[in-house]
Amino acid sequence: MSGLRLTARSSLPGMTTLRRALVLAAIAILAALLAGLAVLDPFHLRHAQWFVAATVLATIVLVTLTLAVAVRIYALRVLVLVVGGIGAVGWAAVAYLTIGLDDERGAVAEVASGDRRLVVLEGEPFTIDTVFRVVLRSGAGPFEQESPVWLGEPEGAAPDEVSFRGADEVAVRTGGCVLVSRVEPVTLLVDPVHRGTAGC
Template identity: 70%
Template sequence: MTTLRRALVLGALAVLAALLTGLAVLDPFHLRHASWFVAGGVLLTILLVTVALTVAVKLWFARVLVLVVGGIAAVGWGITAWLAIDLDEPGAVVSEVASGDQRLVVLEGAAFTIDPVHRVVLRAGDGPFEQESPVWEGVPEGGAPGGVAFRGRDEVEVRVGSCVFVSRVEAGTLLVDPVHQGATC
């Protein structure tokens, strides 16, 4: 295989990695760990572009320069992504109700909040492709929901005081509509 062909194959792989990263950014399936897919996709794209340019450049000092710049970009992105993802605190699980493969989870706490904030999320699946969608989010210093329940296969409810919030769920993408915010009816 010629040098140009290798560079073109590596460039095509970089474009494919960038497209998959774009899909992870759009997150049509509400993946719980989508931020890790985005971080990994960007890192893979940086590495593939670096290697493609290294293969394409013929001068040795230009190759070294490309490798140094690409290495700095990869390490910088890795550290930045790790810190940003680590700052996103999911909160402590207060309670969980399951129905089949889906779970309604009540969480306490959120990133960058001093006062406790309660929220309810719907989760499905397990592992790296676990899905998660918000259902309800309370206000700072507000109380936890009185109860959460499934209403059939495609509806969930959250009870806060005398209010009952009902949301529809699309099973494949785990799209929740509407997402309720605040503790008032």
């Protein structure tokens, strides 16, 4: 009897380690699914890049911890932690720099209709030339939505007017042309997204 008890007790640490690894693996899979959803961005979140950065970082950390718990050889465990740590720090640095460079120069004009706003912006991310663009925004806070509506030509003029047409259409008037797009109310998908005076 004492031998059986000793055997049962000696197997508990291994079972605990396996259970921890499985729990961490399940959480890592969930984080990876959330990262994929953030990349797809079906709801056109204005701050989607921050969600991508956070969920990918969480996935890297959780995968590293899962492997570190599952591996029993000390040297391999240290190697996993070092590689995972480098990957996490590297991803965090790249994400921070990329998001920091994605800086708009400011709103030139804004037209509101209820909770939605058509905003004329000066400046396109990662470009030097002056480019005007129009975006549609809805809501506020971390889950604020934003979809592109119109993109001007480099060194081109700002649109003459932006306006709402009912609940599901927006319009941009530029150079004598009126460009109309439809808006999907839930995802805030704008179709089509116009460029310059194309389609006039």
